[in-house]
Amino acid sequence: MNVLLDHFADFREGFVGTVLLTLASGLLAMVLGVVIAGFRVSPVPPLRAFGTAWVTLFRNTPLTLLFLIAWFVVPVIFAPGMSPWTKALLALSFYTSAFVCEAVRSGITTVPLGQAEAARSLGMTFSQTLRLIVLPQATRTVVAPLSSIFIALTKNSAIAGAFSVTELFGWQKTLSDQGYAIAWIFLWVALGYLVITFSISGLFQLLERRLGVAR
Amino acid sequence: MSSSVLYDTPGPKARLRNRLYTVAGSLALAALLAFVVYRLDAKNQLDPKIWNIFNNAGVRTNIRDGVLTTLKVFAAAGALSLVLGLLLAVGRLSEHRPVRWFATGFIELFRAVPLLITIYALWVLFLSYKDDLGVVGDNAAFWGLVVGLTFYNGSVQAEVLRAGINAVPRGQVEAAYALGLRKYQVMTTLLLPQAVRSMLPTMISQLVVTLKDTSLGYVITYTELLFAARTMASNIIVNGDNPFTAVVIVVGAIYIAMCLALSSLATWIERRGRRAKTGVAVAAAEPPVVLDGAR
């Protein structure tokens, strides 16, 4: 009768799968996003063009399509033999990196002009200005949108369930195909996601408070 | 704008260096592109026979029907989510505690649960009670998808609108009350018009998300554009291979075109809004990231 207790091992596996996939693709998306944001404000035109193309491409494509590309196009063109997990990681983090990039870029624009000007007049180079002055200050304004982005990422990882990755959503699908009452499965899976998303927003609120200084 | 401050007008040395980077960067990009084309060609993906499938009437009809279905779902879900968003936003700002709690709970719940689950659960729900729900009829999959999208995007739109309402200067509300306007008059004639105006670009960005998310219909095998494309890619065989690459490229281009058309509408509205000077600033269309990324 109780779906959760009967299949707790599977549920835990799915939960852990979702958490791991979210963490890994979140990290990769952060790195990619910041780098691409750097590209988008850099003085070198082809880098800027690359950044713009990246964001346009990944923000306007449905994530499911990116999964299809990771499964059926990328192995043919680039690297054959990636595991389903790697494919999911790539699709999720490329998609999310476009959003991270835009968040970081708008964060950069909120840093007062004088800061960058002062850095420039001290003789800092572009990368020094960005690294030492602008990005650390942009972090503060970027934290809130990043929280939403990572929550979205958690939920987006559900799509990986249809592409051979063990995660929470796959659990609900398998069980409801076995004929368990949908309401209970729905409840447990929703709770699982709520736990993850609330932890993320809690974590980011903490971060925001630590970083928040009077300006 | 600060990007121009991040670096000085380059001097002779920097100009040389930038030019070097430009050349190197362009070369790298060109090399990447060339590599992709080379690999596609090496794997016979550029064979004219494969691309010839798009000359087939059946394939074109499938794509056209897919686009129309996607747009149909988008139109219904987009319109309904705006209405729901409006109701939820007003509900969340209501002075009646039960209403406020209900709206808050609804928004928080549907924003936290993956849309896939919402759609799937609604679909099963509709199938289970389809005899009692006269409207649903045979289209349980359509309504499952539309209502799922509406619940999620409506919750997000509500938060956008709430932010817009909160951005209206307090003085205006106080002035309105001082003039003797009622609560609903303040909301409908003063707060909402200004909130909608200032938040329109963000709302349209969220509509782009709605458009993209129609592709989640695959979970209940609803034949929108992406699902139709997958079926086509599976069932057509050219040279003993499925034309996945070709179909994915074409369908991807269609999605990007549709989304860009919507986003450019947002940019256009933003630019128009900036010209007219009123108390409330129109939010920038570019960084709606807070809500844009949320699914």
Place this chain on the structure above:
Amino acid sequence: MKTRTSASAALLAALALSLTACGGESGNAGDQAGDTATGANAPKLPTYTVATGVKIDSATLRKAQQAGKLVIGAKNDQPYLGFEDTTGKRSGFDIEIAKMVAADLGFKPEQIEFKTVDSNVRETTISKGEVDLYVGTYTINDERKKQVGFAGPYFLAGADLLVRKDEQGITGPDSLKGKTVCSIKGSTPLQEIKKPKYGAKTVELSKYSECVQQLLNNEVDAVTTDDAILKGYAAQRPTKLRVIGKPFTQEPYGVGMNKDDKALRDAVNDALEKHEKNGDYKKAYDATLGLSGSAYQEPPAVNRY
């Protein structure tokens, strides 16, 4: 500015594509896969006499008779079994079974509304009444009997392995150690191959055709499902794929329907038995599955419960 122009250009392109949709070459796209009965001496599909005045005490059927159409769930990506080409024409053995059963229930072929239902939503779709009958390589088992009713079996298949033509290492399910096997989430052969004694890695997708493409791309080493399905894919690409030919499970195919509609179940069983006796069954088999190289076998006895 830039986004705007590129957007409008792209939109124009998309519009042009959809507007020209009415034109274009007619006929099926790609190689003529699944469309088989073309040659002069190719086996012809049988036609079935449509029964009239059918009176069966079945809620499902009454509703279908009122609507004037029978909704039948089927697969659309299994050549020679349940296939739909780009013109929307369905063909295959399961489709023929559906037509002969429908004929005995009093529905002409054009009164059948086929609905594509993938494996992962079959139970939900049938038990909630989205389709009246389901004919799509649907294995009868006890777990499923809790949710749906089965008529038949009308065909006995067995799980087998599909590999690339040049594959040497795989000779049967026992040689799968360390290999990657693709199948559909929740399918019976997958549950078998997942058992630790085989030691195989598994990949779970939602369509067999996507598994086959993974096999062609060298991303997986084998695809497992019922031999009938696999032979269809192998027959589509005889130069690239082959079937091992050592079935390791028994998969009796049944016609799925509402769990409690015993009257309908009996009627479908009667229909199956009748057509198996009068030779329609064999004709249908020869014109569809037979072409993929699997030899005709006597249908299993219908199991009434």
